[in-house]
Amino acid sequence: MHLAFDHPWLLLAACLAVPCALLAWRSVPVLSASSAAIGFAFRLGVILLLALALARPVVGWASSATSVVVAMDASGSVPPELRNRAERELLLALARRRPEDRVGAVTFARRAEVTSLPTEDPAASLVRHGGEADGTDIAAAVRMALAVAPSDTASRILLVSDGNATDGSVHEAADLARAAGVPIDVVPLRYTHEREVVVERMAAPTRVRAGQSIDLRLSVRAIGAATGRIELRHNGEPVDLDPASAATGFPVALDAGANLVVLPAVPDGGGAQRFEALFVPDDPGADAVPENNRGAATVFVGGAGRVAIIEPEGASESAVLAEALRRGGIDVEVATPERAMRGGLPCLVGFDAVTLANVARWTVDNAFDRALHAYCHDAGGGLLMLGGPESFGAGGWNGSEAARALPVRMDPPQTRVLLRASVALVIDASGSMASQVTAAGQTQQEVANEAAIAGLRSLSRLDEATVVAFSGDPDLVVPRATIDDGRAMARAISGIQPCGGTNMFPAMELAFEELRASRARTRHMVVLTDGQTTGDESEGVEIARRARAAGMTVSAIGVGDGANNDLLRRIAAAGGGRFHAIDSDASARRLPQVFMRELSLEGRALVQEGEWVPTVAVGAGGPLAGVAALPPVRGYVLTAASGGVAQLGASIRAKEGVDPFLAWQNYGVGRSVAITGDLGGRWGAGWKSWSGFQAFAERLLRWAMRPADDRSIDTTVALEGERVTLRMVATEERGGFAPAMRLDARLVDPDGMVSTLPVLQVGPGTFEAAFDARRIGPWMVSVASAREGADGSVRASTSHVAVAIPYAAEHRAVRDDAAALRAIAERSGGRVIEVDRLQAVDLFDRSGLASSHASRQVWDLLTIIAGALLVLDVAWRRLAFARDDAAEMLARVTAGASAGAGVSAGTRTGIRDGAGATRDSLERLRAARGCAGTTRPPAA
Secondary structure, X not given: OEEEEOOHHHHXXXXXHHHHHHHHXXXXXXXXXXXXXXXXXXXXXXXXXXXXXXXXXXXXXXXXXXXXXXXXXXOOOOOHHHHHHHXXXXXXXXXXXXXXXXXXXXXXXXXXXXXXXXXXXXXXXXXXXXXXXXXXXXXXXXXXXXXXXXXXXXXXXXXEEOOOOOOOOHHHHHHHHHHOOOOEEEEEOOOEOOOEEEEEEEEOOOEEEOOOXXXXXXXXXXXXXXXXXXXXXXXXXXXXXXXXXXXXXXXXXXXXXXXXXXXXXXXXXXXXXXXXXXEEEOOHHHOOOHHHOEEXXXXXXXXXXXXXXXXXXXXXXXXXXXXXXXXOOOEEEEEOHHHHHHHXXXXXXXXXXXXEEOXXXXXXXXXXXXXXXXXXXXXXXXXXXXXXXXXXXXXXXXXXXXXXXXOEEOOOOHXXXXXXXXXXXXXXXXXXXXXXXOOOOEEHHHHHHHHHXXXXXXXXXXXXXXXXXXXXXXXXXXXXXXXXXXXXXXXXXXXXOOOOOOOOHHHHHXXXXXXXXXXXXXXXXXXXXXXOOOOOHHHHHXXXXXXXXXXXXXXXXXXXXXXXXXXHHHHHHHOEEEEEEEOHHHHHHHHXXXXXXXXXHOOOOOEEEEEEOOEEOOOOOHHHOOOOOOOOEEEEEOOEEOOOXXXXXXXXXXXXXXXXXXXXXXXXXXXXXXXXXXXXXXXXXXXXXXXXXXXXXXXXXXXXXXXXXXXXEEXXXXXXXXXXXXXXXXXXXXXXXXXXXXXXXXXXXXXXXXXXXXOEEEEOOEEEEEEEOOOOEEEEEEEEEEEEOOOOOEEEEEEEEEEEEOOOHHHHXXXXXHHHHHHHHHHHOOOEOOHHHHHHOOOOOOOOXXXXXXXXXXXXXXXXXXXXXXXXXXXXXXXXXXXXXXHHHXXXXXXXXXXXXXOOHHHHHHHHHHXXXXXXXXXXXXXXXXXXXXXXXXXX
């Protein structure tokens, strides 16, 4: 055992002990010499102990305990029955530890999670992994285990895995463990799939001409011979590969080893064409891992300019525009928001311009919103938004990603605000909201919080918001306030955590009171819950009825099967609102849409209807070049000029001010246009009869359309595991490599998130870029090139490549990688332990481990002792005990202990004598004080 100090220089404070104690001695002259000496000792002890406590002493001693941190592989490549058997054996082996030994647990797959901190609790056990299982990051697991390993014991890491890592560097992690003196013992989960079919890749040309036949080359590896059928889908629709049979699939007989299957195809239409192949075995037992039976590819088909018009199902507002474009030789495809979302960004990139015709934000999900922004900013496409009752701010686009690309602001000036909205969100925060939403990798609470934030962002900064969370009691998370930029509200909502029961009605009452205090013209309450609430159901209906009578509306959202949808439906009916039932697995996609719809419909009146003639700015260029006047319109959506590089070409002069009607700008490598009225809908009857509409429509779209892809750049794609490498070769029209060229690449992942992709020149006119495709789905690379011509001018162009990842690299494994695990053990100084020998091996063996020391801060203990001595010091000096006082007290204690049923006469006599002695002592004390004077001695 040893003693150390964190702040040893503070021990100098002990030098004050003697003078302070002497001062205290002299301040109480009435005490006898022996009593004063005892008081001096008390005071000296207090000061010395406080000086020691200030120096922060640490007591250390050698520790014989050992901690084992188990890192359990929870990835999808490990057969579940093998993992379960290893866990059973492991728990039995860990139960044999000594009382002082500790066990912790880390589970890992795509990421590592701490499931149990090292503890001496014998009930500690492994817990199932809560994250995605489509990857294996052994290095992250080792780093996490090192982070939780206690410093006051010797430690070992027990890695239980199949060794098939898809992320991280296991060798670096092993070196880190060795440097920390923590060996890694490995338990290989050994398996081999005797019969398995893996579709390793589908190869296809990146770009082809319209009508050109292509070959889809499918690389298939078989462990053992297998038979089955290859099914092909083109843009989601099945392709008949075998007209001679009733089935659409193509029969194949696979040999053991590598196989090449060639599928002929003709991409119909233009733009991005998606192909997906699926192997279906005749004998399901011949295929151990069905997830890896898919191959996918995306082919870009060139041709004339293509325009996509996205409009609500059943709408016909864009019919006039579509017909005019077709007459001008532009290929037009009209799609609903649902269909466009299924295609995502690769589908959008297949068009040179995309037009949103009266499309509300709540009809598309967040991923498609991000895709619209990336399409314009990074892929160079033209983005147009046309007005309508559910467009721009009236359609909830305020605060969206797509709104960033547009040349107008959805939030009009304060002088144009006619109606304000005050909304109250009542959000369930009970314990059931901690349930996992599998599709999102989040809890239900996190999904609800993000949806509420998205809904508030769709409102104006001048609107009001209140947020109430409820479990057992209501919590006013956001008191009623103006939204402003919404950041403070977003932080508060993100902090809502699930716990406790479900008591909804007090929260509704609190939200009702907040709304009642608002002076907004529109007041709306939205209630969200996933369970059954306590209390009388009629109470909730009555609150909604009172809200309706006060001029408010109440809507209700039920999430999952556990919600009391009948009650919520009655609450919405009584409150004059809407009821929404949402499946739990779909909540990540649908909840933001529902919140935005609810809050946008209760927002300000942004729709302006009447009769106006747009005024064209003098000298307007861009899409209005050569246009002197526009036809009258019957309505538009109120917006504001964004300024900056945006140009306002046409405006409407209303009584209250000048409002944008047609604006445009260059944005990123693309262009965007905003027309706040429609072109042929209920507001645009004048466009149909306008003689200049044909030329106007063509000029508008051709100005916004992306230039043709640069065909002088040939791109090939190589895929190895999750690593994608693009090789781009740029040539001149007259032959040879392009001598002077600059390439910039943007990467868009399947969720629509954009990042810059570094491009390196590896040779004359040859460039390479690489990235890790760690998510399933389409990855889009947009390459912007700039080359210098012979005349010194710079010519800019773009090209696109789509890489389809049909399944995670995790599912490519057909056997364990025990060799990698053995290398980890050897590199870190650990052992290789087979599953069957877990109970025979001492997992807590200290052999080869560095000695460990435990320590404890004792300043708090010293402070407590000093406080106790201080009380004794004060009592000793104030009460002035004499020797006969102590004898009298001892006599009383002795007498009380021997009293029994009665009190003896001798004892009563002793007590009387003691009482007399006590009176004598008091008289002596008074006499002593009289000699010293009447002044009370000062307190030390």
